Amino acid sequence: MTNRIDPFTRTPGIAGEAYIDNKVADEIIANFTSDISSKYVYKITGLRGSGKSVEYGKVIRTLKADEKWLVYPLSAAGDVVKTLISKLSMESFIDSKSKVTEVSSSVSASGDAFFISGKGDVSIGKKESDNEHFYSDEATLSKMIAAANKKKYKVLVAVDDISKTPEMVKLLSMIGSMILEGMQIYLLVTGLSENIEEFSSEKNLTFFKRADSIEIKALNKYDITAMYQKLLKVDALEAKKIEEETKGYAYAYQVLGSLYFGKAKEETIDDLIPEYERILFRDSYDLVWKSLSKGEKEVIRCICRSKDGKAENIKNLMKNKSTYPVYRSRLLNKHIVDDEERGYLKIRLPRFERFVEIWGNE
Numbered sequence: 214m215t216n217r218i219d220p221f222t223r224t225p226g227i228a229g230e231a232y233i234d235n236k237v238a239d240e241i242i243a244n245f246t247s248d249i250s251s252k253y254v255y256k257i258t259g260l261r262g263s264g265k266s267v268e269y270g271k272v273i274r275t276l277k278a279d280e281k282w283l284v285y286p287l288s289a290a291g292d293v294v295k296t297l298i299s300k301l302s303m304e305s306f307i308d309s310k311s312k313v314t315e316v317s318s319s320v321s322a323s324g325d326a327f328f329i330s331g332k333g334d335v336s337i338g339k340k341e342s343d344n345e346h347f348y349s350d351e352a353t354l355s356k357m358i359a360a361a362n363k364k365k366y367k368v369l370v371a372v373d374d375i376s377k378t379p380e381m382v383k384l385l386s387m388i389g390s391m392i393l394e395g396m397q398i399y400l401l402v403t404g405l406s407e408n409i410e411e412f413s414s415e416k417n418l419t420f421f422k423r424a425d426s427i428e429i430k431a432l433n434k435y436d437i438t439a440m441y442q443k444l445l446k447v448d449a450l451e452a453k454k455i456e457e458e459t460k461g462y463a464y465a466y467q468v469l470g471s472l473y474f475g476k477a478k479e480e481t482i483d484d485l486i487p488e489y490e491r492i493l494f495r496d497s498y499d500l501v502w503k504s505l506s507k508g509e510k511e512v513i514r515c516i517c518r519s520k521d522g523k524a525e526n527i528k529n530l531m532k533n534k535s536t537y538p539v540y541r542s543r544l545l546n547k548h549i550v551d552d553e554e555r556g557y558l559k560i561r562l563p564r565f566e567r568f569v570e571i572w573g574n575e
Contacts, residue, residue, distance in 0.1 A: 221444070235429070235432065245369070246276075253392050264429050265404075266374070282367050290378075294380060301361070355394075374405075375402040434456055434461060445473055464497055504547075512527065513573070
């Protein structure tokens with residue numbers, strides 16, 4: 214008997230067979246590879262689990278396969294400048310290796326020297342390490358990028374789930390300087406809007422603040438329905454019923470698709486909801502909730518209690534209704550609510566009202 218392979222996945226950055234193309238990666242690739250585009254930086258933002266890393270991964274894999282590109286994904290943690298220099302130094306055309314010259318002599322030598330004692334003559338080694346001793350990290354990196362460009366390579370630096378650290382500020386500042394010099398170095402990052410906005414206070418990162426930002430929005434309901442029909446082998450009405458439980462949230466789409474794929478024949482969509490909620494609450498909503506301020510949490514609770522999400526009803530439930538505009542703006546920026554219907558706020562996440570009902574007072 215052939216094993217059935219689940220086409221859905223919960224692995225970050227991977228969408229697999231269930232991938233629904235929202236054209237975000239295609240837009241970035243088209244601009245980066247165009248000879249007439251002047252876009253060198255893209256920021257992909259969106260809610261946790263919205264699919265930012267999937268689009269990021271598609272750009273990385275596509276450009277890595279292009280022989281005209283050198284692509285360097287970096288971890289958001291650690292010394293990103295030194296890591297980038299190390300990765301570049303591994304390229305065959307980069308001449309940044311330390312040179313060691315050995316001389317035999319019975320007299321001392323100036324500079325960095327070491328002595329090896331033993332039988333016979335004393336050997337004195339003079340170690341030359343120009344890059345380490347005379348060049349700053351910025352000068353070294355700039356020289357390497359220039360060498361790559363001279364070899365007709367474009368260079369992409371990429372960071373998934375970026376956050377502000379002194380090392381990251383240093384790297385972005387260097388990249389901005391090289392872009393101004395006319396070098397072909399490109400930058401792609403993903404992150405929560407609030408994390409990306411933290412860089413705005415840095416005066417020398419204006420280029421990053423003004424760079425194109427693309428928000429990953431909800432998946433199209435017709436695309437989800439069609440994909441469920443195809444992968445789950447169900448009719449359109451059943452696929453639509455499953456889709457309605459996801460609200461277009463990419464992580465929910467994958468989780469519920471996987472649960473439905475593995476369900477027992479006699480089980481219905483209703484039988485899957487408890488496990489669906491457990492996974493969403495544990496893996497996504499717990500982090501979302503912990504990231505909110507007290508005021509933001511109050512507005513969310515009031516949205517849930519209002520039932521219809523009407524702004525006036527939400528305000529009337531708040532302790533201090535004058536703070537509503539501030540927290541409304543913050544929640545919109547974090548992509549947790551939407552105001553597509555004038556005068557209303559709606560929560561974008563499926564079953565989030567249930568999460569708030571159970572865990573919202575913690």
